[in-house]
Amino acid sequence: MKKVVVHPERCVGCMQCMIACATVHSQAKELPAAALEKPLPKPRIHVGVGMYNEGFPNRCRHCDPAPCIAACLPGAIFRDLETESVLIDPYKCINCASCAMACPFGVIRYNEDLLAPSGQTVAVKCDNCLPRLKQGLIPACAEACKSGALTFEESAKALKRKTDEVARSISAKAESSDLFPGFALLNAVKSVQAGIRNA
């Protein structure tokens, strides 16, 4: 089964995944109308800031077993067996934040949502874009990502690629070859700047 796979080393921090995620979880499903809606649609993927101010796209891993399911007292969080996705029933959620405390990745947020009872704050997180998958589309974050930090593929294939990359890097004649020299330069500069700032 294809999944969204995160390759944090390729994130440029543009946050396009966030804007795309919030947009597809709106009523209008397009900018700029989505940004005028109430409640304002919110992203379920979050670009965090790394040690050197580099971006890190962070989303629900749909863990199995999932700590959030175990922590959810009213039983609002459940696994959809067909798609293996961890989902939240907004009508059962009591906004207690137990799931957020249990989540090892910090990707559950609390806000009003289009699909929740009006005016009520509920737990909101990645739903794997199931409605889009049904339409034959790929998840919005992976579609929006222009730098390859988010891909939609079989995890076995992604892991094989990573294994091969590691293998090539220790080959006898391997040179350190950055995929994107400009991006590597930027990151080098950023790490120096962060180093100075954090010193």
Place this chain on the structure above:
Amino acid sequence: MSNAYNKNTITEDGQLLLKKAEKDQIETVWDRFENQLPQCGYCEMGLSCRVCMMGPCRIDPFEEGPQRGVCGADADIIVARNLGRMIAAGAAAHSDHGRDLVEVLAKIAQGLAPGYGIKDIKKLKRLAAEYGLEIDGKEALEIAGELADAMQEDFGCRKKELTLVRRAPSKRRELWERAGITPRGIDRETSEMMHRTHMGVDNGWQSLLLHGLRNALSDGWGGSMIATEVSDILFGTPKPTHNTVNVGVLKEDQVNIVVHGHNPVVSEMILQACQSSEMIGLAKDKGANGINLTGLCCTGNELLMRHGIPMAGNHLMTELVISTGAVEMMLVDYQCIMPSLGAVAACYHTRMISTSDKARFPGMEHREFHPDNAAEMALDLVKEAIENFEQRGEVYIPVEPVASIGGFSVETIIDAMGGTPQPLIEAIKAGKIRGAAGIVGCNNPKIKHDYGHVTLTKRLIENDILVVDTGCAAIANAKAGFKTAESVKFAGDGLKEVCGSLGIPPVLHMGSCVDNVRILVLAAALADALNTDISDLPLAGAAPEWYSEKAVSIGAYFVASGVYTVLGPMPPITGSMNVVKLLTKGLNDVIGASFAVEPDPEKASVLIRRHIEEKREKLGLSFLEV
């Protein structure tokens, strides 16, 4: 991209050549557009700021992320700054084009521009008088030198206002004074915009936008107006002439030379070289049946307007024209020349030549034109194009050209009416013509190619609204067959009657994109004849397929001149609803006109018709409910 031909363009030549380009594995602007999707939402909304290196910053429209840039600028300030810089870039492009023409005028006076001359002495003298120069007893060359000097002063700022601002109706100029937006110097307003948008200068989004209007006016009533007037002086004021349009203007049995870009300084010299009997003889020696010079985009419009030179296509056709395999040489100057063209030409025998000291392109040979070497350089290059004829491979010219009439300068429109705008005013008063609309601007792969221009124009003329057009819009409408005497069949009864009796098409080709100033001059003449302001007239503007910064400047000077203007694509302003409201509503209270945005040309036509009927009602003329 397969089977997307109909999705991308309404034109037959475009669809057929897209198919060929796909077969030839040519990457086109539409492929690259697809590859860019989804485009950056922050940038589309104007919410990203690259002004300083505390940033780059962006404002999260969903209010989860940052709401202020590092400097503290909020969405309103960032959107206004970004728009201001777009206007500055557009005004700079037009005005620098104007400056190049003034330099040629100055060089002619010094005898340093062999091949160039003064074609319209009447206009030279009229302009000199407008600039307050003494002309009695002076030779044309002396006047040319003095006029060039006076115009160059308009670029720097030594005065309270630009000279040609005096062409605007007095009510309009009073309004500009009150709003503090009378343009002072052509370069000054652009320079001031770059200053204001520097971090820590103008952080009033309203005052930034007002200066944007002033900057645009320095283009419309300054840089562009000088560009058009000096082009007329050097190469002749256009008169109606027959021409042909679309890719079918390329000829299988002739040496095809295509000029692309904006400034007639280069293309006029190429035209002269193509007409030399020595070159035509050489072409025949090489087995060709002559030399066929055709144009693309606005430098093509310049030649079409003055000489009836055929027009191969507009902006989105430029790659496809090369993919015919029929082009021996394409010469480019500047603006709107896609840097992809060199790569397309590499698949064929086509030689690509860049000619301007300020514009270079990958995959092109750089052969710089200057006033002193232009005539000679043009002959050399035409000769090389002829020699390239033998290298030609397979040729595919899929359509027959369409006939059109171009060359409607304000002078000839007034002449056609017997020397006064009165007949047009009478026809408007009588309701035979409801009003007039300027349809201008570019192509943009976000809009199906030519669909915006052609649909809007069709709906307006069938509702008795006279259309004047320029730029890529004018080429689209010519290809659609709206520009022959018989084209009145597309017009409503009233417009049909008026245009029929004058023997003119219902859609008047007024030139290149700097020639939008011809529309301003015509609007001012109508306002003066009625002793009123431009904003009181039943007029509108539209840019249904705009893409460029120049178009932003044009739109802003149309609106600042009192013309309600409907844009197709949304400018990058939706990150600030304050800015949106000011531009689409609030400006009415400041300058008596505003923008609207409507990408659907059917709906845009309703907006324009409604606006025109409302203006008619206010003038006490018969009006319709739209």
